[in-house]
Amino acid sequence: MAATLSTTFTGLTFRNPFLLSSAPPTESESNILRAFEAGWGGVVTKTIGLHPVVNVLGPKTKFLRADVDSPHLSMKKRPAALHSSWNWELISDKTLDWWVPRLGRIKAAFPDRILVASIMAGSGNDTELRHWQELATACQQQGCDALELNLSCPHMDRPDMGSNVGKDKELVSIVTKVVKEVAAIPVWAKLTPSTTDIVLEARGAFLGGADAISSSNTFTSLPLIDPETLEFEVQVDGYVSTGGLGGPAILPLSLAKMSQLTQAFPDRAFSGIGGISTFEHALNYFLIGCGTVQVCTAAMLDHAIGPNVIRELTSGLARFLERHADKGWTTVDDFVGLRRDRIVAQSKIRRPDEKDYRGGYEAEGYAPESPAEAGRHGIGTSG
Numbered sequence: 001m002a003a004t005l006s007t008t009f010t011g012l013t014f015r016n017p018f019l020l021s022s023a024p025p026t027e028s029e030s031n032i033l034r035a036f037e038a039g040w041g042g043v044v045t046k047t048i049g050l051h052p053v054v055n056v057l058g059p060k061t062k063f064l065r066a067d068v069d070s071p072h073l074s075m076k077k078r079p080a081a082l083h084s085s086w087n088w089e090l091i092s093d094k095t096l097d098w099w100v101p102r103l104g105r106i107k108a109a110f111p112d113r114i115l116v117a118s119i120m121a122g123s124g125n126d127t128e129l130r131h132w133q134e135l136a137t138a139c140q141q142q143g144c145d146a147l148e149l150n151l152s153c154p155h156m157d158r159p160d161m162g163s164n165v166g167k168d169k170e171l172v173s174i175v176t177k178v179v180k181e182v183a184a185i186p187v188w189a190k191l192t193p194s195t196t197d198i199v200l201e202a203r204g205a206f207l208g209g210a211d212a213i214s215s216s217n218t219f220t221s222l223p224l225i226d227p228e229t230l231e232f233e234v235q236v237d238g239y240v241s242t243g244g245l246g247g248p249a250i251l252p253l254s255l256a257k258m259s260q261l262t263q264a265f266p267d268r269a270f271s272g273i274g275g276i277s278t279f280e281h282a283l284n285y286f287l288i289g290c291g292t293v294q295v296c297t298a299a300m301l302d303h304a305i306g307p308n309v310i311r312e313l314t315s316g317l318a319r320f321l322e323r324h325a326d327k328g329w330t331t332v333d334d335f336v337g338l339r340r341d342r343i344v345a346q347s348k349i350r351r352p353d354e355k356d357y358r359g360g361y362e363a364e365g366y367a368p369e370s371p372a373e374a375g376r377h378g379i380g381t382s383g
């Protein structure tokens with residue numbers, strides 16, 4: 001069989017498994033049209049809400065850079081390697097009414113590309129839960145192929161919005177279920193990495209009927225303080241609030257979160273996000289069990305919608321399939337999850353010279369009482 005970049009994810013056919021994630025690259029009709037022209041297999045729109053939002057004064061996103069020859073990190077523009085993006089941008093400042101005709105036009109212009117509508121509402125009472133349904137219904141009526149629930153925006157003050165929903169497994173489940181009641185298209189839940197055990201919130205999403213989980217949104221973080229001025233590198237009138245970290249710095253962090261998810265739910269669908277700018281980065285997500293991946297920071301820095309990034313991703317995948325043709329690999333599905341089960345408990349990693357390690361239990365006098373208990377603690381028995 002001839003190799004193909006196309007893949008099926010949550011029942012949808014993608015011409016390639018690479019999407020722009022919900023963020024500035026997908027904040028307008030013109031950006032999304034340009035993204036499809038550039039070759040992205042899908043886009044997730046900037047998150048759409050019912051009510052207008054007002055962003056802070058000044059820049060909403062800055063880029064932190066690292067010197068190659070010193071430990072210096074700063075947002076000041078200079079020739080240095082990208083460390084991360086930092087943002088405190090809210091959801092789309094355009095409301096559903098603005099988006100509706102545009103979603104229809106985008107879908108009509110590119111019927112074969114996957115258009116995912118990211119949506120967000122409050123979840124504090126029945127009226128607000130109905131807002132989720134209103135958003136979902138309007139987007140699917142315009143031909144959107146899937147919905148992504150933003151349960152992960154890290155800068156919402158309200159306790160029943162964004163990552164504050166994503167930190168509450170019951171609310172995650174309720175919101176997902178409410179949307180599923182009206183959705184005729186797949187529903188993806190985008191979870192926050194800012195929780196202790198993301199598997200709990202993922203279980204809530206799947207119980208609510210989610211077809212896939214997207215992870216990660218940005219990680220809660222602060223800009224650094226300039227040692228000269230003693231001011232935060234991003235601030236308004238001297239004040240700052242926590243924002244979200246994206247880009248290269250979060251690739252290993254996001255992979256760790258994702259591996260927890262794919263191991264807990266090996267038969268479910270996952271869309272990997274965080275720190276991707278090349279096929280090598282994306283490959284990590286595929287190998288631990290993601291069927292698609294999404295990109296934000298790298299695209300923002302590449303003509304706003306990542307024409308070079310998508311070229312590198314697709315040619316990288318084509319080259320990779322060619323290199324592994326002898327294994328019979330013809331699509332990304334042939335290697336999704338191939339390294340998922342290589343991530344194990346520390347006690348399962350081989351020690352030199354037959355030395356045994358029991359997760360610290362015996363050494364500290366906490367030897368488990370029974371083999372069953374040993375199993376529960378994930379303690380290796382071979383030495």
Ligand SMILES: Cc1cc2nc3c(=O)[nH]c(=O)nc-3n(C[C@H](O)[C@H](O)[C@H](O)COP(=O)(O)O)c2cc1C
Pocket residue numbers: 021022023024046047060061085086087089090091092118150152153190216217218245246247248250273274275276294295296297298
């Ligand atoms: C400026 C900015 C705005 C963002 N807005 C949204 C948003 O509206 N909805 C959402 O789900 N994620 C949003 N994100 C998160 C990204 O979609 C993505 O999950 C995150 O940046 C990690 O990917 P990256 O490392 O490729 O940047 C935003 C990120 C940035 C940098």
